[in-house]
Amino acid sequence: MNKKETYIVQGFTCANCASQFERNVNELHNVEHAKVHFSSGKIDVEGSATIEQLEKAGAFEGLKIRKEAEGVPESRPFWKSKRNIPVMISAILVIIGWVLLFNIGEGHPFTVIIFLSAMVIGGYQLFIQGVKNLVRLQFDMKTLMTIAIIGAVLIGELGEGALVVILFAISEALERYSMDQARRSIRSLMTKVPKEAIVLGNDEEQKKPIAEVQIGEHLIIRPGEKIPLDGKVVKGTSAVNEAPITGESIPITKLKDDHVYAGTLNEEGVLEVVVMKLANDSTLAKIIHLVEDAQEERAPAQQFVDRFAKYYTPAIILLAFLVMTVPPLFFAAAWSEWVYLGLATLVVGCPCALVISTPVAIVTAIGNSAKNGVLIKGGMYLEQMGSVNAIAFDKTGTLTRGMPEVTDVIPTESMSKEELLRYGLAVERYSTHPIAEAIVRKTNQEGTTLLNWQVERSEAYTGKGMAVEINGAFVYIGSPNFVEESYPDLLNGYWLDKIDELQKQGKTVVLAGSEEKLFGVFALRDEVRKGTDGVLQKLRHYGVKEIAMLTGDQTYTAQAIGEKAGVTTVHSELLPEQKVNVIMTLKKQGFTPAMVGDGINDAPALAASDVGVAMGTVGTDVALETADIALMGDRLEKLPYLMGLSKKTMAVIKQNITFSLALKAFALLLVPLGMLTLWIAIFADIGATLLVTLNSMRLMKMKDQFEQKH
Template sequence: MSESLSKEEIKTYRVQGFSCASCAKTFENNVKKIQGVENAEVNFGASKIYVKGRTTIEELERAGAFENLKVRGEKEQKVDYPPFWKQKENIKVYISALLLLVSWFLGKQIEEAHIFVTIGYATSILIGGYTLFIKGLRNLIRLQFDMNTLMTIAIIGAAIIGEWLEGATVVILFAISEALERYSMDKARQSIESLMDIAPKEALIRRENQEMSIHVEDIQIGDIMIVKPGQKLAMDGTVFKGTSTLNQAAITGESVPITKTIDDEVFAGTLNEEGLLEVRVTKRVEDTTLSKIIYLVEEAQAERAPSQTFVDKFAKYYTPAIVILAMLIAVIPPLIIGGDWSTWVYQGLAALVVGCPCALVISTPVAVVTAIGNAAKNGVLIKGGVYLEETGNLKAIAFDKTGTLTKGVPSVTDIVTYSRSEDELLIITAAIEKGSQHPLASAIIRKVEEKGLHFNNISMKEFQSITGKGVKARINHEIYYVGSPSLFEGLHNQISNKQKETIIDLQTAGKTVMILGTETEILAFIAVADEVRGSSKAVISKLKQLGIETVMLTGDNQRTAKAIGQQVGVTDVKADLLPEDKLTYIKEFREKHQNVAMIGDGVNDAPALAASTVGVAMGGAGTDTALETADIALMSDDLNKLPYTVQLSRKALMIIKQNIIFSLGIKAIALLLVVPGWLTLWIAIFADMGATLLVTLNSLRLLRIKK
């Protein structure tokens, strides 16, 4: 949805029956002309239209009658229509084909030019091409040269020069081509349609001790939802009662069930495998994680990839150029070299048909729609064709350490005290750190709670954060500092040589050292370690095989960072970084490599994520910030999705290039047949139809790529 249409002012409708981008554009223009409509915008990839103003579904369907489009409200259930060979609009094609065969057989028995044979072909053309001619002639009057215009000129021209059989054949083949295009695009969109069907439309709700089955639209925040074994969750919420395993594949792409118990977050569309759960609903149906995934993916399909922008600009000049070329082919040889008018007009008409830009125009969107849909089903949100292409071009990836390469749940491993008791010093440290959101602070608080020590009643005053180094506060009339070794080196160079050796030993073991002290002495070292993810080493190895340079960015000290970097196998390590240092480094990295991704948690690393070519957020499920800020969101905390995303993007990029080269190449070859006069309407329609179908089928190969 473009910025010209604000979310509050518009109404969204789903459209069924789009076969091509130009048809979608025609529908958009027709809707804009409806009385009461201020503006309209079609999302071809997602088969949606956004309408600003007042209108009805009946009026919208009248605007789409030229292609028999069906319209429904955004939240209405999908209507299953019969396959294209059973659809009413194709009955005229069967009648047209039957008339063609009868006329052809009659021509063999009597005479090809007999009046009855000609009438049979003409009737076949009129019945099969009726809607095509209406669209084509209307566009011709407006000087809009799309495929309908080109086909209309070619078929009428063929009839005028007496090529009735080929004219009728072109009508039928074109109708079949359109039906197959529509089928192929629907196949590409099925990945999104299947997402919409994941969550149930009703749920069993308990209100005031009464259980009732309620439609999801009527479920309120705070309702208790009862989910039996084997049922899917209809809403997001937190477990109120019970324990069970849930298959979250629909949201995170992970098929391994996750155990959920009281206070754990659960998502709509996930499958309850074992126990009875009671879930307190925390979001309305339009705000669930699944709804956001569907919305973001559909919007992503409307985002134009760079190659699509190029193709659209190219097609804008290409189509009129084909019309001019066809006219020159038809006129110049008879005028200059005395060629036969009938022969060269026929060649010109064939050039018009082969020049249809269908395959070229559809080459990029069908690949983008398929790739983004496949990624969504595997737990990866790619928020536009531009990010799909940029990921395919990546040369380097920068990783945040905490929570990305490591699990992000550090724990206290060593406590070295120099005065007072260990418990007393831990209580002081926890009292100072309780207001901090830093993962290392939470590790200390967990340690104190495990030991059963009480720190909440400790009076703390004058709390102050020292950016990038630590914190300080006054407890019992004395100022205490908690922070990195560099903080204490600045406080009158307090660290002794023996203490420095202890710090080096702990850091070399991959541990982060925090120091508690006053302005005059060091009281304790607290070593904290964050466990490396089991998948990190394998993922880095896969990325290296793909030719991607990897670097770890962290605020941790050089020795700890180097130990973890060596453990996972990254190419380079940058340590002791403040948030602004990460941003500076990403900018430098981009100057060196051009295309650089940054992967982090989507919150603390926001500046670096924004500065990278592609910002990737980990663990997007249930995290609104990650879903909104990142260009790509990995819905689970599984790093294995990263190599899959790179491979999918590279494959999509390759297929887009193949499609553009093939669609232009086959037309160039067909047009060269004009020189010896070998181009026929048969060859032209097969070249056009064949190119379109092959481009679409080639794009559908993206559905086969698995993580």
């Protein structure tokens, strides 16, 4: 049976290149079958091929291969990448060449040498692939560029040919760097799980790599440690932060027989857990596969220019050939005159303006967005954002602030609000639990002090509450369940109804009291971000018809938050794969959905949506990396700006394509009249390039209008 190995591939820039690499690998004599996953940057190989053989198969694109088990190589700055050094050298030579052209002329040996050197250094891979494509009659952008550059050289326009080479090389280098950075996201997911687990056997603890841990073995997980594998609690009680899996902001109490998941954080007690799933089958591992599968289904949309080039390239070549040969052969015209016209036709057909019509606009827009605090990972995401008409928001940390805040402080009749807050500060001031921290923040806001109280003997009831001795008296703050179990006589019908009412408002309730009496109630809720309603109204102005909220929270909380935020629909108690289902349902209903989230649990939905948008600074690394766009300042207000920028960019791109093609069409109409000169051809091409560039620069002036108005 052939060995199957997965490799990480560095250097993919386009799906066509990935397909070519897959064909090359499958042609190797010692490869049974190979499958490339372009979006995740991997290749599965059945056989005995070496890395050297694989890299040789990908030499046309300069691909670098390494085994998946070796991990992801460190990211290197764009300017330090060896592959980009020729591009930078070529760019410098082009600048020098144009300086020489204006000073000593294009025909001077120094100028010729400089321009030819720039072409060879920056475009040798382009030429090799372009010639191969031409031999195979495969007409893509590389073929088009190769023909155009050769045509420019043949009629002595070395400067223009060199400029085309450098523009194309820089575009590919930036695209390659962007893709490599984006792919690191999927692979970084596994860093959320510890590499080792503490296994309990014969009353002795032993560290093992998680890959060696078997189902049925018992693990010890101490406070502050991440849970390494999916399992079930057999001993102990603790609060576990499951935000990486469910997105729930408040830790979940885990008791005997409760399930725990790899990648979640044990916050308080010691747990003994029996392993229920192997490392490759854990919930987090499934999330990783969901991300990879969803991204694999999202093949990049073919740009208009690439599709047009399939017809444009052979048409220009054929037209130039006919211009060169038909008049001399059939009408006894002068060969020199019509060969010249044919070469001029090639210059007109040089796709310089057409090629940069899209990237110049997109790069300008992306530069503008970066200044406005929005990171866009590629042009296709910027383009797609303009057609989005449905947006799904994660709740915690996206529509809400991501941390609970005290909304209600309700004392009993025998207690003042100030005194209840003082008890809250005394009990919770040294706890790191999110609820405790929220109560302490509230006391600080109210200026609460402990006076001369003597606070001693703090005691934590894991998953239930906290207690201390205040001036010798026992005082606790705990969950309603804790009070009902420990002091059932303290809760009468009034307080039970009050607790139920607060919980139906989507609030978490804790009670303060002693063994003899109840002091009062604290209610907390993760509040909606300020200005969210205005953001959603602006999005509707840009054509968003469906605004959904997706959360792992319980229904009461979700409905309350959704109503306050102003979303169209609310989906609660969702696991990661169920969030993906909501996205897929929106697609089936005819929507073009975007997903906005900030957690690992959002990663599959971010990948499955047409555009994934991550909340930047509070977002987990995986959400930030998996998403196509990141709001770096954690500000939802940037979404309307992003949609406006996308729509404006697409309008500019259409204008650019129209400009470049219209000027070329005008020049080509002069061919039958014998009036097309080299100068007109050059003017048409350079003029179109200049118009395209200046038109694209208008995007730099686009401001965040929403921010200005608010």
